[in-house]
Amino acid sequence: xxxxxxxxxxxxxxxxxxxxxxxxxxxxxxxxxxxxxxxxxxxxxxxxxxxxxxxxxxxxxxxxxxxxxxxxxxxxxxxxxxxxxxxxxxxxxxxxxxxxxxxxxxxxxxxxxxxxxxxxxxxxxxxxxxxxxxxxxxxxxxxxxxxxxxxxxxxxxxxxxxxxxxxxxxxxxxxxxxxxxxxxxxxxxxxxxxxxxxxxxxxxxxxxxxxxxxxxxxxxxxxxxxxxxxxxxxxxxxxxxxxxxxxxxxxxxxxxxxxxxxxxxxxxxxxxxxxxxxxxxxxxxxxxxxxxxxxxxxxxxxxxxxxxxxxxxxxxxxxxxxxxxxxxxxxxxxxxxxxxxxxxxxxxxxxxxxxxxxxxxxxxxxxxxxxxxxxxxxxxxxxxxxxxxxxxxxxxxxxxxxxxxxxxxxxxxxx
Amino acid sequence: xxxxxxxxxxxxxxxxxxxxxxxxxxxxxxxxxxxxxxxxxxxxxxxxxxxxxxxxxxxxxxxxxxxxxxxxxxxxxxxxxxxxxxxxxxxxxxxxxxxxxxxxxxxxxxxxxxxxxxxxxxxxxxxxxxxxxxxxxxxxxxxxxxxxx
Numbered sequence: 317x318x319x320x321x322x323x324x325x326x327x328x329x330x331x332x333x334x335x336x337x338x339x340x341x342x343x344x345x346x347x348x349x350x351x352x353x354x355x356x357x358x359x360x361x362x363x364x365x366x367x368x369x370x371x372x373x374x375x376x377x378x379x380x381x382x383x384x385x386x387x388x389x390x391x392x393x394x395x396x397x398x399x400x401x402x403x404x405x406x407x408x409x410x411x412x413x414x415x416x417x418x419x420x421x422x423x424x425x426x427x428x429x430x431x432x433x434x435x436x437x438x439x440x441x442x443x444x445x446x447x448x449x450x451x452x453x454x455x456x457x458x459x460x461x462x463x464x465x466x467x468x469x470x471x472x473x474x475x476x477x478x479x480x481x482x483x484x485x486x487x488x489x490x491x492x493x494x495x496x497x498x499x500x501x502x503x504x505x506x507x508x509x510x511x512x513x514x515x516x517x518x519x520x521x522x523x524x525x526x527x528x529x530x531x532x533x534x535x536x537x538x539x540x541x542x543x544x545x546x547x548x549x550x551x552x553x554x555x556x557x558x559x560x561x562x563x564x565x566x567x568x569x570x571x572x573x574x575x576x577x578x579x580x581x582x583x584x585x586x587x588x589x590x591x592x593x594x595x596x597x598x599x600x601x602x603x604x605x606x607x608x609x610x611x612x613x614x615x616x617x618x619x620x621x622x623x624x625x626x627x628x629x630x631x632x633x634x635x636x637x638x639x640x641x642x643x644x645x646x647x648x649x650x651x652x653x654x655x656x657x658x659x660x661x662x663x664x665x666x667x668x669x670x671x672x673x674x675x676x677x678x679x680x681x682x683x684x685x686x687x688x689x690x691x692x693x694x695x696x697x698x699x700x701x702x703x704x705x706x707x708x709x710x711x712x713x714x715x716x717x718x719x720x721x722x723x724x725x726x727x728x729x730x731x
Numbered sequence: 732x733x734x735x736x737x738x739x740x741x742x743x744x745x746x747x748x749x750x751x752x753x754x755x756x757x758x759x760x761x762x763x764x765x766x767x768x769x770x771x772x773x774x775x776x777x778x779x780x781x782x783x784x785x786x787x788x789x790x791x792x793x794x795x796x797x798x799x800x801x802x803x804x805x806x807x808x809x810x811x812x813x814x815x816x817x818x819x820x821x822x823x824x825x826x827x828x829x830x831x832x833x834x835x836x837x838x839x840x841x842x843x844x845x846x847x848x849x850x851x852x853x854x855x856x857x858x859x860x861x862x863x864x865x866x867x868x869x870x871x872x873x874x875x876x877x878x879x880x
Contacts, residue, residue, distance in 0.1 A: 432801040498880060571873060572781045573774065576806035578799065579782060585794045586785075593795055730771060 328543050335548020336555065340469055341607030342422035343415065343514035343671075344556040345600065346664045349580035351507050352563025353573055355496060356489035362508045363560065366515025367553035369711070371545050372704045373679055376686040376697065377521045378541030381528035384691045388525040389621040391691055392681040398622075404681055405622045407674035408518040409615060414667045415519060416611040417650035420446065421660025422604035425577045429597050435660065443651045446608050450643060455530045455629040462606030469599035472558035475587035481565040489564065498571070506722040506729040509715050510665065513672035515553070516712070519614035521682060526617040530628050535695075562587075575661055608650075615646035665728060672719035675712040683709060760821055765828040766879060772817040773835055773876050779810035780842040781869040787849045787862035804850040811843050835875060842868040 351359045377388045384391065393401035423442045424435030449458060489496075495504040524545075533541060562583035567574055574580060577600060585593040613629075620627035620639040627639040654660065683705045686697045697705060723729075760768065786803045789795045795803070818836060823829040845868055849861035 429799050429802050432798040498876075570781055570785075571777070572785075573778045575778070575810070576782075576803075578803040578806045581799070582782075582785060582789065582803070585789050585799070589794045590796055593799060597799070 324540075328540050332544060332548040332551070335463070335544045336467060336551040339549055339552020340466060340555050340559075340603045341415075341514075341517070341610075342418050342604050342660070342664050343517060343668050345422070345559060345577070345580055345603065346661055347507070347511045347514040347668060348556045348560040349563045349574045351511055352560035352565075353567035353579075354499060355504060355507060356564045356568045357486055357557075357560055358489045358493050358496070358504070359508055359511050360490040360557065360560070361493055362511045363515065363553060363557055365711070366512045367550055368704075369512075369516050369708045370520060371549050372701065372708055373516070373521050373682055374524050374545045374549060375542060376682055376701065376705065377525040378528055378533075378545060379538060379695055380682075380686055380692065381525045382533040382538045382541050383535055383693065383695045385529070385534065386691075387522070387529050387617065387621055388682055388685060389522055389618050391685045391688075393622055395685050395688055395691075396681055400681065401622055404677045405618055407677035408522065409618055411517070411667060411671045411674045412519045412522075412611050412615045412618070413646050413649050414653065414663065414670065415517060416608060416615060416646055417653040418660055418664040418667050419604050419608035419611055420647075420650050421654050421663060422577070423601060423608060424654075425660055426597055426600040426604060429578055429581065429600070430594075436654070436657065439651055439654050442605075442608075443647050446605070446612060447644060447647055450609060450612055450629070451633060451640065455527070458606075458609055459527070462602050462609065465602035466599060466606055468595045469555045469558075469603060471584050471588060471592050471595040471599065472555060472562050475584040475592060475596075476558055476561045476565065478587035479562065479565045479583060481561070486561070486564060496568075502722060502726040503729050505718065506726045509672050509719050509722060510668040510729070512711075512715055513668045513675065513719070515556075516675060516679075517671050518674055518678040519611050521678065522618055523610045523614040526613070526621070526628070530630055538695075577661065612643055612646055612650075616640070616643035669719050669723050669728075672715045674716075676709065676716050679705075679709060679712055760824055762825055762828055765821060765823055766831070768817055768821045769828070769831050769835055770876060770879060772814040772839065773872050773879075775810045775817070776814035776835075776839045776842050777869055777872040777876060779807045779814065779846065780865050780872060782810070783807040783842075783846040783849055784862050784865040784869060787852075787858055787865065791855060791858060791862070801850070804846065807846055808843075808850070811839065811846060814839050815843065831879070838868060838872050838875065842872070 348363070380386075380388050380391060389401070389404075392404055420439060420442050421435060423446075424438035427433070427438045427442070428435040495501055528537070528541060531537075559580060563574055563580065566583040566586060567579070572579075581593055581596045581600070584596040588595075616639050617627060619625075619642045620636070623638075625638045626636040628636060631639075633640045653663065683697075683702075685691060686705070687702065689696055783804060786795065786800055786807065790800050818832065818839065823832050842865065845861055845864040849858060849865060852858035852861055
């Protein structure tokens, strides 16, 4: 009993750590670095809004899975029918596969920083290693290794304090949201939508829910699920905020825009030298590789769950052949997109815009399923969860409507 | 509504959107459009030059390893190449715009040259000189941007 208790605490602690490391992906790194450089921390509120939003919906997804023993997408198809589920699948799959491409490109860029070999040469290698890892390695091993290594991004928090920031100025930026001179409201809101979308990327909830099934969550694991969500995600958000802060401290006063991964790492090198830089690059690698695994699996999860195929890493690949084929095809599509030589950072920016457009298709069905007593019994959404869920649905809808016009008007945020 | 009607309306909307985009892309640039493009090019060039100077400083202070510096210079070079491409791809519509181009183009060219010097510097003295030059380029580009904003 005592040993079981310790094991449970360790499992929760590990879950939190992996959630922290796993929260940050290429979208968060790029969007926060860029926002910090151009707008200081005038978008801090957006990050906070996004973290609360992902917590609200990830908690619902985790609860649905722990109580029903089934992934959210499976229930969405059953509850809302194949047509609504197909719209959900189409929107989220397109965004997830593009995000997968961006993440593979991000791994390539991280390797380029460490080796100076062009990222495009790394892309096929990364894709192959990713496929082998997803084919052979255990789910929990992958989650723990990359989640924990992603914690190397903590160097951004240390670097921020070592940079000797002008806290008064940063507070002024955070408490007076709006565009600084040289920027306008259009670019400010475009960046806000991109940051919000980076925190609420659709794959995160589908992966969280399917991962719960892979880890055989039951009602007893509700606490684990909630602690992972309410501690892990906000701490992950803190890492993203640290990237914004370091960028705001170094680049914003110099009026330098950030549009390369190497630039995001520079403040850490400035504050902590080579050792800090190495940790930052390791963190980029782990965060993007971990996210590539999550997006790859998420693509295969949603397709397999929609069509009712056998899925998951708990089964032998032979027993879930179609699941693994979708996984492989998703990786190949991601690689093909990168092989057009589109800049991975640009791809990330486009993905965030499309992600914003697809958000309502992902989150409305989750809200509906989380209110169904047939699946959740007395564990359906309470008043708070429904109030927050509805409020976020309105915000998500506004972001989805505004995303494309803002992209066109601001020429992809260029102004 | 019949599905053929829906399809026809969707195709018409798509066609109009396509035509609108084509018109927007192919219409000649006016003075305001040129100023916007030139400022974007100047900003890209400023970012490239200032980032190059920052990497150079970090190299001099032994804060980065060589592989990182190579990649970072390459990224800064891409920003400058983007600025050159933008500037070369848009002809100035009037003499005032041509004047702006004549001021901006040499600055961008100088930044490209100085970044190359920094990236290939074989000693601290050469690197320090290139960093100083890049900083001056960034300052001049910054001043030009401020003047036209």
